[in-house]
Amino acid sequence: xxxxxxxxxxxxxxxxxxxxVRLAGAPEYLVPGPVAIVGAFLATPSLFxxxxxxTLGVTATALAVAAVLGVALALVMQASPLAxxxxxxxxxxxxxxxxxAIAPLVVVWVGDPFASVVICATIIAFFPVxxxxxxxxxxxxxxxxxxxxLNGARRWDxxxxxxLPAALPYFLAGLRISxxxxxxxxxxxxxxxxxGGVASGLAYRILEAGYRLQVPRMFAALALLSASGVAINAAxxxxxxxxxxxxxxx
Amino acid sequence: MLTLDxxxxxxxxxxxxxxxxxxxxxKGDFITLLGPSGCGKSTLLRLIAGLDxxxxxxxxxxxxxxxxxxxxxxxxxxPTLLPWADAADNVFLPLRxxxxxxxxxAAEIQAxxxxxxxxxxxxxxxxxxSGGMRMRVSIARALVTRPRLLLMDEPFAALDExxxxxxxxxLQGLWRELGCTVVFVTHSIYEACFLARRIVLxxxxxxxxxxxxxxxLTPGPGARLALAYTELVAxxxxxxxxxxxxxxx
Numbered sequence: 001x002x003x004x005x006x007x008x009x010x011x012x013x014x015x016x017x018x019x020x021v022r023l024a025g026a027p028e029y030l031v032p033g034p035v036a037i038v039g040a041f042l043a044t045p046s047l048f049x050x051x052x053x054x055t056l057g058v059t060a061t062a063l064a065v066a067a068v069l070g071v072a073l074a075l076v077m078q079a080s081p082l083a084x085x086x087x088x089x090x091x092x093x094x095x096x097x098x099x100x101a102i103a104p105l106v107v108v109w110v111g112d113p114f115a116s117v118v119i120c121a122t123i124i125a126f127f128p129v130x131x132x133x134x135x136x137x138x139x140x141x142x143x144x145x146x147x148x149x150l151n152g153a154r155r156w157d158x159x160x161x162x163x164l165p166a167a168l169p170y171f172l173a174g175l176r177i178s179x180x181x182x183x184x185x186x187x188x189x190x191x192x193x194x195x196g197g198v199a200s201g202l203a204y205r206i207l208e209a210g211y212r213l214q215v216p217r218m219f220a221a222l223a224l225l226s227a228s229g230v231a232i233n234a235a236x237x238x239x240x241x242x243x244x245x246x247x248x249x250x
Numbered sequence: 251m252l253t254l255d256x257x258x259x260x261x262x263x264x265x266x267x268x269x270x271x272x273x274x275x276x277k278g279d280f281i282t283l284l285g286p287s288g289c290g291k292s293t294l295l296r297l298i299a300g301l302d303x304x305x306x307x308x309x310x311x312x313x314x315x316x317x318x319x320x321x322x323x324x325x326x327x328x329p330t331l332l333p334w335a336d337a338a339d340n341v342f343l344p345l346r347x348x349x350x351x352x353x354x355x356a357a358e359i360q361a362x363x364x365x366x367x368x369x370x371x372x373x374x375x376x377x378x379x380s381g382g383m384r385m386r387v388s389i390a391r392a393l394v395t396r397p398r399l400l401l402m403d404e405p406f407a408a409l410d411e412x413x414x415x416x417x418x419x420x421l422q423g424l425w426r427e428l429g430c431t432v433v434f435v436t437h438s439i440y441e442a443c444f445l446a447r448r449i450v451l452x453x454x455x456x457x458x459x460x461x462x463x464x465x466x467l468t469p470g471p472g473a474r475l476a477l478a479y480t481e482l483v484a485x486x487x488x489x490x491x492x493x494x495x496x497x498x499x
Contacts, residue, residue, distance in 0.1 A: 143330040146301050151347040151395075152319025161346070165334050247334035248375030 032216040037223060040216035048205065052224050055186055055201035058114065059232070062121030063182040067175060069122070070130030078137040078163065079155075095127040099185055103192035117189040117201070124185030125178040132174025136167025169249070172240035179232040187225060202228075251277045251312050251399065251431050252298070258306035259293050267293040269456035270307065277312075277398075280425050280432045282446035284439065284486070286494070290457025291435040295401050298433065299324055317399065320348055323392030323430075325402040329384035331376040337363060337387045338372040344395045362390040365424060382413035389421070393428065400425075402434045406441065418444055419471050426469065439490065443482045444473060451489055453497050460493040 014034045020026075021033035028036050041048055073091070077084040103120045110116040140162050148158045190203030202221045209217035256270040267290040275281060275298075283291040296302040298309065299322055311317070331340045341362050345355045363369045366386035376384055385405055392400060402421075406414040422445060425432050436442050442449045443465065451460045463486055467478050 141328075141330055143326040143328065144332070146296075146299075146326075147324060147330065147343075148347065149301060150299060150319065150322060150324055151344045153347045157347055161343070162332070165332070168334075248336065248377065249333055 029213045029215050032219055036216045037219040040214070041220040041223075048202075048220060048224060051200055051202045051205045051221070052228065055183070055190065055203070055225070056228060058117050058121060058186045058190075058201065059179075059182045059228075062118050062125050062186060063175070063179055065118065065122045066125035066178055066182065067129050070126055070174070070178075071133050071171065074130055074133035074137055074167075075159075077134055078159075091127060091130060094123055095131075099124045099188050100192065103189045106189070107193050113193045116193055117186055120189030120192075121182050121185035124188070125182035128177035128181060129171065129174040132170045132177075133167055136170025137163045139170065140166045165247075168247075169240075169244060172236070172243065176233060176236040176240065179236045180229055183225070183229050183232060251275050251279070253310045253312075254294070254298070254307070255310060256307040257294070257297055257304045257309070259290070259297065259302065260305050266456035268297075268304075269458050271452075271457060271459050272307075273450060273459055273462075275399075275431060275433065278429055278431055280422075280434070280445060280447045281450055282434045282436055282442035282448075283450050283452060284436060284442040284490070285452030285457065285460075286454050287437060288455050289452045290455065291437075291452055292403050294452075294457065295324075295403050295433060295435055298322075298399075299401055317397075320344055320395035321398050323395065323397035323400040325385075325388050325392045325400070325405045327404045327407055329376070329381075329388040331384055331387055331391075333376050336373045336375050337368060337379070337390075340376070340387050341391045341394050343391060348395070358394055362394040363387075365393065365427075366390045366420065380413075381409055382417060385409065385413075385417060386420075389417075389424075393424070393430075396428075397430060400430050400432045402432065404435050404437070407436070407438075414441070415474075421445065422469050439483055439486050443467070443479060443486055449486055451486070451493055453493055460496075461489050463489060 018033040018035060021031055032040070073087060077087055099120055102123065103116075106119050107113075107116045110119060140158075144162055145158065148162060153161075186201065187203040190201040191207060202225050205221040206218050209215070209221065252275050254271060254273045254275075256272050257268050258266070258270060259268040260266045271290070271294060273281075283294060285291055293302065297304055300316055309316075331337075332343065335343070338359050341359045342350075342352060342355055345358065346352070360369060360372070363372055366389055368383060368386050368390065371379065371383065374383075376387070379387065388405070392402075406417050409417065418441060421432075434442075434445055436445075444467075447465050449463045449465060451463070452458065453460045463482075465482055467473050467476065467482055473479050
C-alpha cells in the first residue's frame with residue numbers, strides 16, 4: 001500500500017483539481033483543469049516532445065560536463081593541498097551565485113544559445129557532484145590508509161584501489177542532486193536565452209504560451225518538466241543502486 | 251627481533267602519550283600490551299609498525315633495518331575490509347600492492363582463508379559475513395604475506411564473548427603453527443592472560459612499561475579452566491591495581 005501511496009495521492013489530487021475547476025467554473029486562461037492540460041499537449045505533441053528532447057539534451061550534456069569537471073577538480077584538490085587551498089573558496093562562490101544573475105552575461109559572451117545554456121546548467125550542477133566526490137575521496141578510513149602504507153602502496157595504488165572506490169557512493173549521491181539541478185539550470189538559462197524555433201526548450205514553450213495567455217500549454221510544458229525531473233532523479237537513483245549492488249554494497 | 255629504547259611520543263596538542271617506554275621483543279614472542287584506555291598501547295603499536303615516529307628514543311631491529319613492506323601484519327580494532335571487495339579480494343590486497351597477480355596468488359589466498367576457516371566464503375562480501383567472520387578475513391589478510399611480526403590492536407574488543415573465545419583460541423593455534431611474533435594490544439586482563447607468553451602492563455597516561463609478567467600457562471583451549479589461569483589472572487589483577495594506585499598517588 002505504501003508503495004502505491006504517491007500514485008494514489010496524485011490520482012486523488014488530479015480528480016479533486018478537475019472537479020474544483022469545473023464546479024467553480026474557472027476560465028481556462030486562469031486555472032485550467034488536468035483534462036484541458038492533456039488536451040493542450042495532445043494538440044501539438046511533436047512540438048512539446050521536440051522541446052522536451054532539447055531540454056533533456058542540454059541537461060544531459062551539462063550533467064556529464066559537471067560530473068567530469070567535478071571529479072577532475074576533486075581529484076586535483078585531493079592530490080594537492082595547495083590546489084585545495086586555492087580552489088575551495090571559489091567553488092563556494094560558484095555555489096552561492098544565482099544562475100539567473102550570471103546567465104545574461106554568459107549568453108552575451110558565448111553567443112551560441114546551446115553552448116550558453118549548457119554552461120549555465122553546468123555551473124549550477126557542478127557543486128553537488130564536486131563537493132560529494134571531494135568528501136568521498138577524503139573519507140577513506142584512516143586504518144585502511146595505514147594498511148596501504150604498511151604494504152608499501154604508491155599514491156596511485158591508494159587512489160585507484162581505495163580512494164576512488166570509497167568515493168563512489170558519495171559521487172553517486174552528488175550526481176543525483178546535480179541531475180535535478182542541471183534541469184533547473186537548463187530551464188533558468190533557457191528563459192534568459194529565450195531562443196525560438198522548433199528546437200527550443202520547454203522553458204521557451206512556457207514563455208511563449210504565457211505571452212499568448214495559453215495557460216493550458218504552459219501547464220503542459222510545466223508538467224513535462226516536473227516529470228523529467230522525477231525521471232532524472234529516479235534514473236540516477238537506479239543507476240546508483242545498480243552500481244553499488246554490483247559491488248555487493250546495496 | 252626488536253628493542254624499543256625509551257620511546258617518547260607527544261602529540262601536537264601537548265599530550266604525552268608515551269614516556270620512555272622500553273621493551274625487548276624476541277623472535278616468536280607472543281606479547282600482550284595491557285593497560286587502561288588512553289595509556290598509549292595503540293601509539294606504541296603504531297610506532298613499531300612505522301606508521302608514526304617517536305619524538306625521542308629509538309627502535310632497534312635485530313636485522314639492522316626496519317622490515318620491508320608486507321613483513322609486518324597489522325590487524326585493527328575494526329576489520330577495516332574493503333566493502334566493495336569479496337573476502338578473497340580483501341585477502342589478496344597486500345599481495346596486489348606488492349605487484350602480485352590475482353591468478354598467481356590464488357593458492358596463497360585460498361590457504362590464508364582456509365587457515366581462518368573461511369575457505370567456503372571466498373566470494374562473500376563483508377556485509378554478508380558476521381562480525382567474527384569479518385575479523386577472520388582481516389586476520390587472513392594480515393597473514394597472507396607471511397609477516398615476521400603481527401601487530402594486533404584490540405581486534406576482538408567489539409565481538410561477543412563466544413566469538414571472542416573462539417577467535418582467541420584460533421589465534422593462539424595460528425601463532426603456534428606459523429611461529430611469527432605477535433604483539434597484541436588489549437585492555438582485558440582475561441584476554442591478555444589467556445593469549446600471551448609475556449604480559450606487559452602499562453601505566454595510565456603518559457604510558458610507561460610498568461611491569462612484565464611471564465605466563466607459565468600451558469596454551470590450549472582447556473587453559474581457561476586451569477588453576478594456573480586463575481592464578482595468573484589474579485597476579486595480573488594485583489599488579490594492575492598496584493600500578494593504578496601508584497599512578498593515582
